[in-house]
Amino acid sequence: MKILAIDTSGQVAGCALLEDGRLLSEYNSLSSASALRKTHSQTLMPMLESLRDQTELDLHTLDAIAVTAGPGSFTGLRIGAATAKGLGLALEKPVIAVPTLEALAFGVWTAGGDSALICSVMDARRRQVYTAAYAWRRDSALPEVLMEGRAMDIRELAERLNEEGREVVFAGDGVAVYSAEISELLAVPFCFAPPHMLLQRAGAVAAAAAAHFEAEKEACLISAADFRPVYLRKSQAEREREANGGE
Secondary structure, eight states, rough: OOEEEESSSSEEEEEEETTTTEEEEEEEEGGGGTTTTOOOOHHEEEEEEEEHHHOOOOGGGEEEEEEEESSSSSHHHHHHHHHHHHHHHHTTTTTTEEHHHHHHHHHOOSSSSSSOOEEEEEETTTEEEEEEEOOOOOTOSSSEEEEEEEEEEHHHHHHHHHHHHHHEEETTTTTHHHHHHHHHHHSEEEEOHHHHSSSOOOOHHHHHHHHHHHHHHHGGEEEEOOOOOOOSSSHHHHHHHHHHEEE
């Protein structure tokens, strides 16, 4: 199974190539780390071209295009969706949609611990996070979903995790925004993922897509024409338009 993975759902834009369980190439770029502040639309295509050149990839040999399906940045998700759909349609290849919050959990995979849970937190603004909670099981390619993805107030999330009563590992850009409040509100043991695991990585998206195919086979494949990102919440522009009576 040869999978090209794309992620533009958050601060990081990236692409990766995974074949039969081997990560052949991976590129990631943190937009806020550059003095030029290049957008994902400016960085993604050059990374894809570099990946293709480095691996001498014939795009027609791909089996699927994996892409983060959301939640995340509205603009970022649209860039990733447009790129994945364009490649899929041009190459006649299916898409594997990977939830962004699940991709974050794949980046913090732990071989040993069934006791700790991984809580993905992405800053959703307006005092909320996009969040989901997962636990790894040794007998499954996919993590167990303990809390489905949703937009939630950080205090409500802390209450839910305290009720769960398990150690928590946090990952996602929400950590930088809410680490102080998490430290104040959490009554259970917790830690924050280290820098190389904290944010989205295209390699993790590829690994998640491969795990979905292992567990679900063709059921996880979507036609490029049918793929749509999942936003979980309306955009700022949509909320303002509704507030103005639809004008």
